[in-house]
Amino acid sequence: MSLWEKEQSEQTLHTREPKSLGDRFSRYARLAGLFVLATAAVWLFPRQGLFCSLSPGADSLTVPGIVKAAPRGLPLPQATVYSDRDLAVTDDGGSFRIAARRGSFLTVEAPGFEPAQCMVRNDAPLILLLFPEKVPPSEGAAQ
Numbered sequence: 001m002s003l004w005e006k007e008q009s010e011q012t013l014h015t016r017e018p019k020s021l022g023d024r025f026s027r028y029a030r031l032a033g034l035f036v037l038a039t040a041a042v043w044l045f046p047r048q049g050l051f052c053s054l055s056p057g058a059d060s061l062t063v064p065g066i067v068k069a070a071p072r073g074l075p076l077p078q079a080t081v082y083s084d085r086d087l088a089v090t091d092d093g094g095s096f097r098i099a100a101r102r103g104s105f106l107t108v109e110a111p112g113f114e115p116a117q118c119m120v121r122n123d124a125p126l127i128l129l130l131f132p133e134k135v136p137p138s139e140g141a142a143q
Helices: 003-014 021-044
Strands: 060-069 080-082 087-089 095-101 105-109 116-119 126-130
Touching: 060 105, 080 095, 087 095, 105 126, 116 126
Parallel strands: 060 126
Antiparallel strands: 060 095, 080 087, 080 105, 105 116
């Protein structure tokens, strides 16, 4: 057997036989199914798009911070801090830890104070200062 004949016999062993019509159909059916799923994902999740991170906490951060009351900067206990993912209440020292996505906003509220918002850029500790609510002058005081 010559070298050429040996190569030809090896090539015929490794060649694929033509697929049947059923095999071709199932391949196209799978591709069509993937297309339908991708189209549905785009319509159902327009903000996130088709391609998104597969790791669940890729942009999730744990942000520590302290809420203080203006003008003196005293710690503000029992203030509510919330993000797009979590809710926290400050302790007696005004401290909190909250889960949030990078680029989302934290909202801080406390009775008697104006609410405040802060964008989450990284997991560095935050110091949030709340100002007292502005009380409109009463009608009786004007006379």
